[in-house]
Amino acid sequence: MDKRIIPLIMCGGAGTRLWPASREVRPKQFLPLFGTRSTFQDTLLRVSDPSLFDRPIVITNAAYRFMVLEQLAEIGIEADILLEPMRRDSGPAIAAGAAFAQTRDSEAVVLALAADHVVKDGAAFVAACRQGLVAASAGRIVTFGVKPERPATEYGYINPGEAIAGEVRSVVKFVEKPDAPTAAGYVKSGYLWNSGNFMFPAAVLLDEYRKVDAASVQAVSDAVTHAGRDLGFITLEPNAFGSAKAISIDYAVMEKTTRTAVVPVSCGWSDVGSWHAVWELSDKDADGNAAHGTAVFEDSRNCNVTTDHALVALEGVDDLV
Structure with missing residues (x-):
């Protein structure tokens, strides 16, 4: 298969869940939470193999x-950068990316990825992309379902159905974030975490979106058609984009379309939605303490310290962030 996937990296969110390190002026997708690179940079590098992407x-x-421009330069990657004049959630953002991808290739297959997620096993994720490309090329909107490591209550779930091709399955239904007993039942029944990352033919995604909200799709398409250019950035036309309804892609398309499919994957995925998640993903000492920056732990257990300058010392405390 010689079709290459166009990655669409979504990184316009405010990153409010990791305050105070993540703030409106520098949200979490641009922070080096794990090592020297940001999750935005790691996401781009994960989909940089030119034979596939x-x-x-x-x-x-x-x-x-x-x-964005600075962090792209740091890792030596060039990209087309679309600027949203205002936030309209993931539905219009993904639709705009799909419409722009069609200006490059009328038969574009797009991989929409959140810039603030962590994937520890990049090879497993790329292998899932290769599986997903088969289904996407056949007209499916493919989501990536993560095999659960625990009965999490902070994620939505996907109930997978019959096999379509290889590991790719149909989708019986999407379900919202459950309570703990329900989550345990989902895991036991073989449900998958909904990672919120998707692969699709641009034309199919826009057609399915149009069935639900034709006015918003037209607005986004007009915003792309009449986009400006400023210092190399592509500026979506504000009046058109602003008239699109603010809605997530899950509500706008994924929960309504009959063309979904899911690729099950185990790749060490997390959406890093809390400081507890940061601690879980970090290297720790024998007492469960994690440090990003210079820290000293005395008689302390299961703590997480993030500091960019000052030495932080913890003494006689447990479970402290």
């Missing part, structure tokens, strides 16, 4: 444009 598209808030 084409030049990426980054869609972001206009306020973050220079951070």
